[in-house]
Amino acid sequence: MQPKDFGADEFRGALNLTPERFERFAIYHGLLVKWQQKINLISSNTLEDVWFRHFYDSAQILQYFPNDARVIADLGSGAGFPGMVLKILNPELNMNLVESDERKCLFLRTVSRETGLHVSIHNERIERVSDSFVPDVVTARALSALHRLIEFSSVWNRKNKKLQLILLKGETADQEVGEARKIFDFKVDSYPSATRSSARVLRVSEVGCA
Structure with missing residues (x-):
């Protein structure tokens, strides 16, 4: 199925959403379209394919979460991908959205308020993010090279040896894994993306120094 054929109804059917969760996505979509006129939340040429x-791109990674995952750190959340999407799909998640752009944080707070879902929004650079919480899973989408994401997560990895990074990566995924292995030892599972044939979902665990 091509993006132009995949709208709200297809999304609802693909994920078998309850009316309540679909309504939250509809609110989110409306806010995204409205705010995109003021600030650059997403690439303008993808606005018709949200x-x-x-x-849907963000939603696909939830299936790879450990069953006992509760605390999530979403790095470089931007417009809320994947973190806010995952929170709507599973409201029980303790979702921490890390974003340095104050305007995007204001957008995320608006989505949180209008959908009635509590998320913790950390308006700071990833390198300085508070260690007041320890996640079970770190997520990121189109943010940084794999070795940088592992570095960003190191403070949490020292406290939680079961920490997993579940990442949406593009066509350079294999190359990034190779580069990261020069610095770190880790286990990686690589899955095909549901939205792009050249993209991958990486699940990284058991991180140590090479």
Whole structure:
């Protein structure tokens, strides 16, 4: 299925959403379209494909979460991908959205308020993020090279040896894994993306120094 054929109804059907969760996504979508006129939340050429390119792309990683995952750190959340999408799908998650851009944080707070879902928003650079919480899973989408994401997560990895990074990566995924292995030892599972044939979902665990 091509993005142009994948709208709200297709998204709802693909994920078998309850009416309540679909309504939250509809609110989110409306806010995204409205705020995009003021600030650059997403690439303008994907605005017509939000349900597929952003919502569905983000949603696909939830299936790879450990069953006992509760605390999540979403790095470089931007417009809320994947963190806010995951929170709507599983409201029980303790979701921490890390974003340095104050305007994007204001957008995320608005989405949180309008959907009635509590998330913790950390308006600071990833390198300085508070260690007041320890996540079970770190997520990121189109943010940084794998070795940098592992570095960013190191403070949490020292406290939680079961920490997993579940990442949406593009066509350079294999290359990034190779580069990261020069610095770190880790286990990685690589899965095909549901939205792009050249993209991958990486699940990284058991991180140590090479």
